[in-house]
Amino acid sequence: MSEQPILEVVEVSKAFGGIMALSRVSFHVNQGEIVGIIGPNGSGKTTLINCITGFIKMTSGRIRFQGEEIGGKKAHKIADMGITRTFQIMRPYYSLQAYKNLVIPLFSPRAKRTGGWRGGGKLGDRNTVSIDILEEIGFERDSFVPYKMASTLPTGYLKRLELARCLALKPELILCDEVFSGLSMSEIASMVPLIERLQMDGITLIMVEHRLRELFQVANRVMVLNFGTKLVEGTPEEVMANEKVKEAYFGSQEVEEVMTYA
């Protein structure tokens, strides 16, 4: 594509002491794309997300968002620019009701800027807006679910709440850290159209996933990480066919042979 990518990651490295969690990872994400990041456990997927969103400082490298350098910026500044993320371990604001959870992002400077409202007025106060967002993401409006304490919600709703928290900021780019994990098959099946709709709304997504089948269904491109390095990058079909990926991700050839003879 000729136009400038929305996110450009150039040679990013991260060392935890002597361990290289990421070494010289480069990739780019175009506007409106869904890019999947896969890799075995400990391959640096979450570390990469943490680096992009500023939750940890990368050791070296450059990250550009919409042409602006964001490496080394503080996490809340990066989120303010429109890069939001979900967390692998969902921790909602337990002491608040589900819809009150969204009042917090709606209170943020970015939401005040992008929302086109300042509380009250035609669009209603933050509570109304948060119920609207929750409905969009699959909380039934007239049920009691949005009003339940976040601590009593089941995993499926918590995952949605995480996404809703991102959407409240009207983001340009969402980094999803395993939104499908821990969900039942039917819950995943209902999440997939949600992701597709986000893409149709013009939001760019980076998805770290272990559920490959569903990821390949939605992703335009997939990048494979292994031991902190980029293995391959390509369309889901290309990645699936790649021998190196099979070796790293699905177990080595020898193991597979042993398994088939056993």
Next chain:
Amino acid sequence: MGNSEHHRRERLDRGIKVRSDGLYALMSWRELSYLTVPRLVLIVGMLILPFAMPGMYWQRVITIVCIYSLLALSFDFLAHYLGLVCLGGAFFVGTGGYIAAILNTSLGLPPLVTIPVATVAGAIICTLLLLPCLPLRGVYFAIVTLMYPLVLARIIEALDILGGTDGIMGLDSFSNRWVEQYTVIMVVLLFLFGTRRLVNLDLGLVFRAVKDNDQAVRASGMNISYYKAVAVFIASAMGCLGGACLVHIYMWAGISLFALDFSILPIAATVIGGAGTLVGPVLGCIILVPISELLREFGTLRIVFYSLILVGFVVFRSEGIMVYGERKYHQFQRWVKV
């Protein structure tokens, strides 16, 4: 009930609690009074306390109760709505107290001016000094805040500034004891209902979110240090206000303003009153401070009795009076067959 093997306790909200949620409460006097009577009891109770006390000594105790209440309120607010365990009660009292004392003795300003100025200026100073510690969490923040009053007291002692160990004497007192009483009582009620309102505003929700999950707040594009600083400012303003009132009541400011009592007693009051309820810590002070006065007759043994009461509460009613009371007020319980 003894037959707990076959029965299980079930707690359900009372009908009137459900009915008085939201706007519907306005529909009948019964629902209205269900909501307002407990609050009125507290307000009226606090207002008649000075009249109910036998003599000047006990009236003074009520004043001290109110000052400790402010500190307990500030502790509860920071600990349970922001997740910062702050042992800086003495720090706030000392800062506010010394500022009021200096303004009063060297500039000759009346208490009416020194108290508000000391509240705001003291809160600014406390917040600035605590600013580097705001990224700390849990016990680490507690340790640092505990250190500040000790350090400041030693600095005043060692450098012999601000009156040194003698303190600053000859402050103006309140014009009479009724003014003194009602000033502190009104201030406590104001801050009590103010903080209760605050924690349910959108800003207050952000505070609570910082406590529950500060990473998610950062991911929402908000600077958590800023919100922590705002909350610390509010909490330290309460403490400084208490300190400023205290020096005008005693007409003296000394390094005993940095005494650890001001840090520790509010915590005990919060434990007894019910953590996270805001009104609980005030009740805790109303109970604890007079008890500690009554026990004065026992001399040093008073610490023993005092500790026993505390231990009893922690072991048998660790939830605190208010949490227990609220549950009984809002819910009924019954035994259901398993």
